[in-house]
Amino acid sequence: MKIARREFIGLVAGAAAGAALGAPGGRLFSDALLSANQPIYPPRGPEQFMLSVCTACPGGCGVRARRIGNRIVKVEGNPLHPVSGGRLCAKGQAAVQALYHPDRLRLPLRRTGPRGSLKSFRPATWDAAIAEIANRLQSVRDEQRPESVVLLRGGRSDTATRAARRFLQAFGSPNDIPFDRGNDAGAIALFLTQGLRAAPAPDIRGADYILSLGSDFLESSPAPVYTARAYGDFRQTHTARRGKLIYADPRLSITAASADEWIPIRPMTHATFALGVAAAIVEEGLYDREFVAERSIGFEDGPGGGLRSILLKQFSLERVAAESGITVNVILRIARELAGAHKALVLGPHNGPLLGGRVYDHVAAHVLNALIGNVDQAGGILIADDVAIEAWPADALDAVATAGHRQPRIDGVGPDSLLSGDAEQLARALTTRQPYAAEVLFILGADPLYATAAHDQFAAAMEKVPLVVDFASIPNDTSLYADWILPEPHFLETWNVQTSPASVAFASVSVASPALPKPLYDTRPAADVFLDLARRLGLQRAMPWQDSAALSRAEVDRLFEARRGAIIGTQFDAAWVRMMEGAGWWAPGYASADELWKRVSESGGWWDPFYDHGDWSRVIRTPSGRFDFRPDIVRQIADGAPAAADGGLSLLLFEPLPIAGATGAELPFLQALLDPGLDERWETWGEIHPETAAALHIRNGSWIRVASSRRAIVIRARVTDRVVTGAIAIPVGLGKAAGGRWAEGAGANPLHLLDGAREPLSSLPDFGSSRVLVSEATAPDQRPIKRS
């Protein structure tokens, strides 16, 4: 075959230029490769695809890492995985950058100087770390005060979190405190109306009409890839007609940009708008009479009148129009469209893993869902199914542990609380040593110093704890105040078993094994640390496994005992399993625990695709066994004063996907993507409506000072009609005190503006009600350092 000169060059420059990196010594562009601190040699060896689970967010995508020799060069979705479906978001794609990040922790760090700076830390050995922590824990236990050990943990459903929780249990502390802001409000609303503690799982794929009340679900879902796939099918499939998306919120988010209609309601009027729509539906008799009559209480009855009378008396179209700023015509039209749609779905406000919205708004949204009869229906609000895989031996608690569990939770959360964890109250308790003093604080998968309201109180509280242990791969704001920073491995270096994330309805279990032959650095999985501590404290009866590999295997063995579901597979496989289980059959495709282990290791996981719609005893657990319209709460919303206009602007917060959950700013690929609409990157901006900006004499692109009663930040102004008048919208995720060379000093943290205001109903921090003063400013005091 004759090869033309041009084709030959094309080959060299294109794919086959693998030779450029491929042959040692034969590098085409040696200058380029020598530009790093050390010459970069290409990976050599066979190509392998390793299965794992992404933990860049709690979304739990099954992934497939492309390994060449001993290096990972790419991460893709695992095509068989039911959450990722072979797809992956920007954060997951950047996992390679996180694995080889230059500022990853390589050794345990012990604080030797004042808190608050990484300069105060010195490298130490794992032996020293484990010995010191174990000694402190032992003395606590000798003093019979196991409750003085506290765990603050993020929203992950992984092996590390389960091991940490089990350790607390075996040790005898009730203080297993979740810090999962993004899912709290939605779960509380579900508890108030349906009586069960679970995160709602909206069936976006099955819906044909979605009214999003400020749910920025395309940007900030608890499971971004799963949600994006569902959204794609909601819009365009060959089987269903195109779904319609209506977005009601003061800010035109990325999700709103994709919507068919943006309804720019005034700040703090989500619940009012939703209940106005509900009133119109009731007024016109368009609600689901069967569901209301047979499955609900509180519609006609209730102290001082039921939902119907409150809606009709208090949420007249005129009042709702006046408060929300939306015309009566639009409210009526939305009500008719919603009630007339075949499978309509209402989503309560959600702006990211740290910003779950207000409980009032979620209750209002869910009342609307119930009125249109979509509770537990296809295309409606489902309740996540789960499968128990905790393989812990029963009756393994000793007397000290049993006594410890009788103590109250240090954050004041009890079995009757609406909150699952209260980080702000924890800070107060640590400071005042009431109800008791804490001796050891473990922080796992959470960054409370970045993400709590009144964060400086949390920093002060950490001073009062003799031993604070933080787990991190790259130090975060909280790490700087710890006594020990224990380096965690990257997810491609470790064992992990992960269950379904919030907002996914089916039960699933994903299994990750290390994709690299050995970790790059002297890191240890948090699960191994807790197993080791248990061993040293004589608690191995409760936690008998050698390491996270053995624990992962034990968890999958428990899965075998569940006697349901199937190995993940193709769409055809899933349809088959669904049909079989629907008819009452179970044909697992594995006959023993060994075979199950082998097959989940080969495929990446297990799931149960069958969802039993309308299993009312499972999804409605109120005392009456019926959906509760909560006329009492609706009345509170009605009586609440409209948003006080006491000067200043309403502060609207949101989380861009690349930096959602206060993670991502450490990666330069993600910093460059903050807002494609405004071409924003590497800095924090504030979106202001042109009229508001004109009144404040603020020009587009100028520096502005945004001040609350607590403090002020200086950010860049973006004058845009993507936000309503009288408000400023600021992204959360930058402005970190730590996080490596690319995160430190970039942007500002608007969460630090928040005061400790709490929603009266739930006592969740009220991130929606803050008002700020905005004025022109000079460039920020600390200009971001130059990062080449």
Add this chain to the structure above:
Amino acid sequence: MARWGMVIDLDRCTACQACVVACQVENNIPVAGQSDSDRGRGISWIRLAPFNEGEHGTRPGLRLVPIPCMHCEKPPCTKVCPVKATSIGKEGIVAQVYARCIGCRYCTTACPYTVRRFNWKLPEWPDPMGEGLSPDVSVRPRGVVEKCSFCHHRLQNARDKAAIEGRALRDGDYMPACVESCPAEAMFFGDLDDPRSVVTRLEAGPRAFRLLEELGTKPKVIYLSKGESGADV
């Protein structure tokens, strides 16, 4: 011989930018820090371009459109290259030969879609970031222009694989990294000359359009507008 093309369904697209990072990792695009980024010198072969359609009324006037190289049938960039560093191949992929490029940037100016990027400096990977580099794609030196290659190296691998299996290359044998990663499953890739391929069917649908069609560049990246489409894929 295949004629490779891409279809991007803007109704499914959520503007999540997974394609942007998938491409950067796949194609050894160097790390750009803040100062480079501020000067517009960060490199991405596919980007989300905002189209602001006037004021936002009840219809959101913001459209975010992923823009890779269009791999035009009549590419304006190849015509202006003084050294034939860029050319269109038999399968319709517009290639860039870094070793020939003299960095004059006529092509970046000629491209109406502004998808070509210039390497203002030596690429950098602070240790150990270089370990994540792919052996399939060459690292570009300073002073040359680069652009989307439709992940040409994946095509080469697919061609090798087909050859080993003793068959011709066909639709579906390969897809670029952006298409593979797209969470909303909004991107499709295949042979526009194969009447049975998904891309051919979508191209013929009522929602299909091309960017700046009036210029006569004949892009092989086809967009699907929002709206009802009837039977589609």
